[in-house]
Amino acid sequence: MSRLEERYRTLLRLLPAGYRQEWEDDMVAAFLESMDTGDPETTAYLADYGRPSLSEAASIVSLAVRLRLGADASPRSRRWGQAVRLATLMAMLTHAVLATGGVAVALWYSGKLAWLPAPAPELMLTGPASIWSTTWDLAGYAWLPAYVALVLGYRRVAQAVALLAIAPPAITTAVAQAVGDVPLTVSPWALLLVDVVLLLAMAAFQHGVPPVPRRPWLLALPIGVVLVALPLFILQAVEPALRLLDWPGLAGAAVTVAMAVHLAVRATRRSTRTLPWSLAFTLLAATAFALRAATLPDYHDQAQRAALTTIASVQIVAILAVGVPLAVSAVRALRDTPAATSPPTPAP
Amino acid sequence: MTEPAFFILTALIDNPRHGYGIVAEVAELSQGRVQLKIGSLYGALDRLVGDGLVELDREEAWQGRLRRYYRVTEQGRDALAAEAHRLAANARLAAARLGDQRSPITGTSS
Numbered sequence: 476m477s478r479l480e481e482r483y484r485t486l487l488r489l490l491p492a493g494y495r496q497e498w499e500d501d502m503v504a505a506f507l508e509s510m511d512t513g514d515p516e517t518t519a520y521l522a523d524y525g526r527p528s529l530s531e532a533a534s535i536v537s538l539a540v541r542l543r544l545g546a547d548a549s550p551r552s553r554r555w556g557q558a559v560r561l562a563t564l565m566a567m568l569t570h571a572v573l574a575t576g577g578v579a580v581a582l583w584y585s586g587k588l589a590w591l592p593a594p595a596p597e598l599m600l601t602g603p604a605s606i607w608s609t610t611w612d613l614a615g616y617a618w619l620p621a622y623v624a625l626v627l628g629y630r631r632v633a634q635a636v637a638l639l640a641i642a643p644p645a646i647t648t649a650v651a652q653a654v655g656d657v658p659l660t661v662s663p664w665a666l667l668l669v670d671v672v673l674l675l676a677m678a679a680f681q682h683g684v685p686p687v688p689r690r691p692w693l694l695a696l697p698i699g700v701v702l703v704a705l706p707l708f709i710l711q712a713v714e715p716a717l718r719l720l721d722w723p724g725l726a727g728a729a730v731t732v733a734m735a736v737h738l739a740v741r742a743t744r745r746s747t748r749t750l751p752w753s754l755a756f757t758l759l760a761a762t763a764f765a766l767r768a769a770t771l772p773d774y775h776d777q778a779q780r781a782a783l784t785t786i787a788s789v790q791i792v793a794i795l796a797v798g799v800p801l802a803v804s805a806v807r808a809l810r811d812t813p814a815a816t817s818p819p820t821p822a823p
Numbered sequence: 824m825t826e827p828a829f830f831i832l833t834a835l836i837d838n839p840r841h842g843y844g845i846v847a848e849v850a851e852l853s854q855g856r857v858q859l860k861i862g863s864l865y866g867a868l869d870r871l872v873g874d875g876l877v878e879l880d881r882e883e884a885w886q887g888r889l890r891r892y893y894r895v896t897e898q899g900r901d902a903l904a905a906e907a908h909r910l911a912a913n914a915r916l917a918a919a920r921l922g923d924q925r926s927p928i929t930g931t932s933s
Contacts, residue, residue: 494869497869498865498869500888500889501842501865501891502842502861502865504841504842504843504888504889504890505841505842505843505846505861505864505865506861507888508842508843509843509846509861530860531860531861531862533860533862534860534861534862534863534866535861535862536862537862537863537866538862538863538865538866541866682825
């Protein structure tokens with residue numbers, strides 16, 4: 476076996492075992508032939524030092540996502556696919572809602588919304604704005620078009636726009652921490668990691684999966700802004716104690732509340748359609764838990780360390796208290812779902 | 824029908840072909856516009872086989888490997904004919920709307 480073939484077979488391991496059993500050798504043969512240049516010397520060189528091109532690798536990754544999470548996956552994998560899509564939508568919705576709420580509040584504070592009563596002077600808690608924080612804020616607003624694009628079915632557009640939301644904060648954080656403008660902390664990096672995972676998870680919305688129901692997900696945007704984002708910003712402005720809730724804290728609280736609501740709804744309406752939601756909340760709870768736990772060391776140098784640590788501990792307990800029973804019941808329900816359908820077989 | 828599936832069926836109409844044979848034929852048919860990646864080829868091929876539009880024709884040994892040749896089924900021919908008909912109807916619609924401009928179907932001014 477040539478090195479090139481070894482590399483290609485390694486790449487093919489991304490595909491489900493049943494699929495590989497059926498198609499792997501054929502795919503390898505076709506791939507190796509596609510690398511045959513006709514010149515024996517070049518072909519021999521490629522056999523040793525060649526690699527599958529980026530576009531070849533991308534085609535395998537996309538096939539793997541479809542087979543593992545998409546329309547062609549086993550019933551159990553399909554549930555996970557639905558769960559990943561729901562969790563991605565919910566996380567993107569949260570980003571979009573907070574971005575829109577942020578725009579509205581910024582406009583209000585700056586007096587652009589003349590028809591609203593002017594905010595009290597003590598509400599204007601924006602500190603001296605640096606170029607870094609401005610870039611950060613502007614980039615964050617990209618989550619709104621990214622979310623809308625994803626709901627409307629423009630997955631690649633959504634990913635490209637989300638990259639705009641992720642890249643500038645990554646650069647500004649790296650620069651600001653490197654020059655010592657801000658202390659070295661885990662939080663911004665942990666949040667960025669979640670955003671990158673979100674960007675990759677959008678791959679689960681590939682061709683062939685059922686489209687996102689547009690009306691409820693688009694409606695959720697204004698409802699979320701009015702019922703969650705605006706009250707939250709105003710409360711944080713009015714009640715300084717609430718500012719102790721940082722972003723991982725808010726995410727944890729939001730996930731805990733959402734899980735509690737989901738459990739209540741599920742208790743009244745027994746339906747098989749709730750399983751992907753339960754799995755999605757399990758994914759979100761695991762993320763919120765990891766985020767909260769990973770960002771705890773950042774409290775070390777804070778003045779209100781004791782209060783912050785207490786709040787964070789309560790959050791961790793709350794996430795676990797609601798999340799663990801939900802995860803256990805979801806995994807049990809998943810076990811009742813068939814693990815696999817038979818792999819496709821060519822006709823004799 | 825996706826574009827890879829459309830071109831794979833078209834490539835198989837005259838002769839059974841093996842995996843890379845399909846890639847090469849599709850590239851030639853589309854004058855290099857459609858370069859199927861192996862992942863896209865087998866992603867489309869497994870669906871076509873699953874739907875009964877394409878089936879295994881034979882296996883042949885070639886340079887120490889087994890080459891699988893695929894052929895299009897009757898059902899596959901019908902599906903391709905229906906799709907070609909649909910695309911042609913769409914193209915005629917656009918050509919009619921374009922009016923006195925150069926018609927993309929006949930390649931002549933209408």
